[in-house]
Amino acid sequence: MNNHNNEIVDVVIAGLGPTGATLAHLLGKRGLSVLVLEREPVFYGNARAVYTDDECMRVMQAASVAPELAADMQIDTPAQWTFPDGRVIGRYWQLKRSFGWPVINFLYQPWLETKLSELLSRYPAVRVLRGRELVDFTQDGELVSLTHQATQNCRFGDGDGQRVELEIDPAPVTLKARYLVGADGGRSTVRETLGIGMDGKNFPEPWLVVDLEQKEGEDALRHIPYFNFICDPRCPTVSCPQPGRFHRFEFMLMPGQSKEYMEDPATVRELVGRYVDPDKFEVKRKLVYTFNALVAREWRRGRVLLAGDAAHMTPQFMGQGMSSGVRDAYNLAWKLEAVLRGKASEQLLDTYGRERYHHAKAMIDISVMMKDFVSMSNPFKTALRNAVVKTLNATPVAGKWLREGGFKPTPTYKAGSYLGLPRRGRRGVEGTLLPQPQVRTFTGKRVLLDELLGEGFALIGLEHNPLTALAPESQKFLAALDTRYVTLYPFGGRPQGASVQRYAPAGVLEVEEPDGDLVAWFRRAGRGRDLVAIVRPDKFVFALVPAKELETALSELKSQLGWRPNLAAGQVDFAALRKSA
Numbered sequence: 001m002n003n004h005n006n007e008i009v010d011v012v013i014a015g016l017g018p019t020g021a022t023l024a025h026l027l028g029k030r031g032l033s034v035l036v037l038e039r040e041p042v043f044y045g046n047a048r049a050v051y052t053d054d055e056c057m058r059v060m061q062a063a064s065v066a067p068e069l070a071a072d073m074q075i076d077t078p079a080q081w082t083f084p085d086g087r088v089i090g091r092y093w094q095l096k097r098s099f100g101w102p103v104i105n106f107l108y109q110p111w112l113e114t115k116l117s118e119l120l121s122r123y124p125a126v127r128v129l130r131g132r133e134l135v136d137f138t139q140d141g142e143l144v145s146l147t148h149q150a151t152q153n154c155r156f157g158d159g160d161g162q163r164v165e166l167e168i169d170p171a172p173v174t175l176k177a178r179y180l181v182g183a184d185g186g187r188s189t190v191r192e193t194l195g196i197g198m199d200g201k202n203f204p205e206p207w208l209v210v211d212l213e214q215k216e217g218e219d220a221l222r223h224i225p226y227f228n229f230i231c232d233p234r235c236p237t238v239s240c241p242q243p244g245r246f247h248r249f250e251f252m253l254m255p256g257q258s259k260e261y262m263e264d265p266a267t268v269r270e271l272v273g274r275y276v277d278p279d280k281f282e283v284k285r286k287l288v289y290t291f292n293a294l295v296a297r298e299w300r301r302g303r304v305l306l307a308g309d310a311a312h313m314t315p316q317f318m319g320q321g322m323s324s325g326v327r328d329a330y331n332l333a334w335k336l337e338a339v340l341r342g343k344a345s346e347q348l349l350d351t352y353g354r355e356r357y358h359h360a361k362a363m364i365d366i367s368v369m370m371k372d373f374v375s376m377s378n379p380f381k382t383a384l385r386n387a388v389v390k391t392l393n394a395t396p397v398a399g400k401w402l403r404e405g406g407f408k409p410t411p412t413y414k415a416g417s418y419l420g421l422p423r424r425g426r427r428g429v430e431g432t433l434l435p436q437p438q439v440r441t442f443t444g445k446r447v448l449l450d451e452l453l454g455e456g457f458a459l460i461g462l463e464h465n466p467l468t469a470l471a472p473e474s475q476k477f478l479a480a481l482d483t484r485y486v487t488l489y490p491f492g493g494r495p496q497g498a499s500v501q502r503y504a505p506a507g508v509l510e511v512e513e514p515d516g517d518l519v520a521w522f523r524r525a526g527r528g529r530d531l532v533a534i535v536r537p538d539k540f541v542f543a544l545v546p547a548k549e550l551e552t553a554l555s556e557l558k559s560q561l562g563w564r565p566n567l568a569a570g571q572v573d574f575a576a577l578r579k580s581a
Contacts, residue, residue: 005175009033010340012146012177014134014190018049018109019308019325020183021116025063026333028123030455032340035177036120039151039184041131041166043117049109050240050248051227051319055411056326057101058436058539061450065119066101072111072243075102079227081374081389084274086223089231090389094404098517100436100448103405106227108243109322134189135172137180139303144180147172179336180304183325186292188310194301200294200364203315205375206253208262210272211285214245220280221247229374233382236375239275246284249275250316252375259288291315291371293364299353307332311353312360317370318408320363327411331356334455334537338561343481345562354417362409369407411540419536419560421543421553429525434539437518439511440491442504449518452509456482456537461547462522463489464530465505469547474554477563486511490519 011027013020016038027034060066081089094103120126129148137146149170182190191198214220221241230237238250251271253262261267268286269278292313299306308325315321332352338344376382392398401407411433415423418431438446457478459466466485470478487505489512495501504510513519522531522544530547534557543553557563 003171003173005173008143008176008178009035010177011035011179011181011336012037012134012144012175013181013183014188015039015182015184015308015310016113016117016128016130017183017185017308017325018113018116018322019329020181021113021120022059022063022326023181023183023307023329023333024120024126024128025065025116025123026059026329027336028120028126029064030333030337031125032337033125034123034127035175036126036128037132037134037148038128038130039133040154041151043110043113049112049319049322050106050242052105052107052323052326053319054097054099054101054103054105055433056323057105058099058450059326059330061100061448062330062455062539064122065116068115068119069107069112070101070105072108072115074106074241074243075104077104077106077225077227077241079104079229081229081231083386084230084232084237086228089386090393091403092405096404098435099433100438100450104227106240106242108246111243132173134184137190137193137304139180143176143178144303145174145176146180147174149173178303178340181332182304182306182310183308183329184310186309186313188306190304191296191306191310194298194304196296196298196301196306198294198296198313200292200313202292202294203290203368203371205371206259206262206288206290208251208253208268208271208286208288210249210251210268210283212247212249212272212276212281213284214247214281216245218280220277224275231374231376231382231386233377233379235271236377237275238374247276247281252377253288254377262288293368295357295361295364299357300349305332305349305352311356312364314360314364315367315371317374318363318367320367324360324363327359328352328356330538338481338537342567343561343563345564345567347562348419348560351417351419355413355419358414358417359409359411366407366409413540418540420541421545421556424527427525429521429533429541429544432541434533434535434541435518435521436539437513437515439488439513439518441509441511442494446514449511450539452484452486452511453535453539454482454484456484457542458484458486458535459550460486460488460533460535462519462526462531463487463493464532464547465508466532466547466550467505467508469530469532469550470554471551474551477554477558480563485509488513488518488522490516 010032011034013036016036024034024036078093080091131151132148133151134148149172150168182188228239236252240248272278294313296311299311307328335348392402413431420430423430436449439449465487485508487510491512491514526544528546532547532550533544534542536542545553
């Protein structure tokens, strides 16, 4: 019998992978009611993603989980292209922390997902139902009606990909939500129900992934401390360190090698034995897979949105699959909250797909290029590749570009596709991610900038109080957006002396920057004096303008948000309709 539940929640999320869990944290922190449906009854505990970057750790900072997750990560691990004997062809490392966190972070996904799931208990309005799958939904102009039931077909491990049929009562339940987000993976039920297709291609080249756990008391990995693309034309291989006692190898299948042959324990032992002593490890997982480079044609249809692998599938060669989904969550969370709280009209949600599509596609494209680069098996082409890399690495400018990952797409939205003023020339920063330095407060404490900017909009003035340029009406508008105000000074550049006001200006945080990167960013991108940056809740830049142009920029912000003074008052009070917890 179908249980009709009268409950109305703000957002239902289908899927508790990294994307769904991150989104649940970000929405829960904003005080929204969230229900997460996870089809697997238990977390099956196998690794898939192994890496995330500084942009995504910044998102985890916003979700207030970064310190807990970072404690279980390997950071600043060099990535290398090597010969099979370990000789280095080229290297990639980037130690600069432009966004406040290490660029290279290797993780063990079971630990990350478990921690993300456990920490959701912080939010009373966020509930997780495991072993419940979304089976149907419809929508009208106000709500999404959806049905979920007990999972009938599930897996308790993905070491071999097998699934189990469960003989249990499906016990379907119907409820309503204001929005539904499909973060339910590459085989997304939400995407398929909507009939949304994907563009791109499927790659036929299969790879064998082998996850190892070093046995207790063993020490057998000292000779492979870094992440290696092993450029072996006989068998291109990836060697990936992970936290704890874990390590991953990936081997490309060569012509004539079948899935059954590669997954055979004897084959696995022989392949792994090329690099480590297999007797010192337990095989946690061995699975042949192919990969996809696909992007959904639509990311939103009415009150239903897609995120993570449901919206895009990224080859693993740049480690950006999970990270792209985390970026989706950050972009979407503040926009959902703004619409639900009456801070913006529903048109704001159209910018989610427009912004994220091009950046996700750029990550897919560079991942495909890296796949082609590391998986060469033609002896002539591999020799040419190796020579080119070694030459680039020895050249000062090109070598620096290679080592610091200049090939990785920057967090910059495509011109004409983002929420913000048009970019002003090559140095324009609109639609780009704001740097996050450590700043020094008046009391001498160093903090990451985002800790002061909060979860709403922010105005940052370079040696200028951004409040002084605002009309009373603009201050009311910005108050409705939970805006914070910051004045940034160069290190040692605070006002001082007998003629200076002896108390801090009301409503403004004053900080100075020891490293000078953000100050240089202002001066490089801005024109004139008294520059003010309008920063979105996801820390992308809406505008950087002289203070005299601030009112004009705010008028454009109102327009792009679809904001009007009575918007919040016109919202239905769904909170009054919810069942009490």
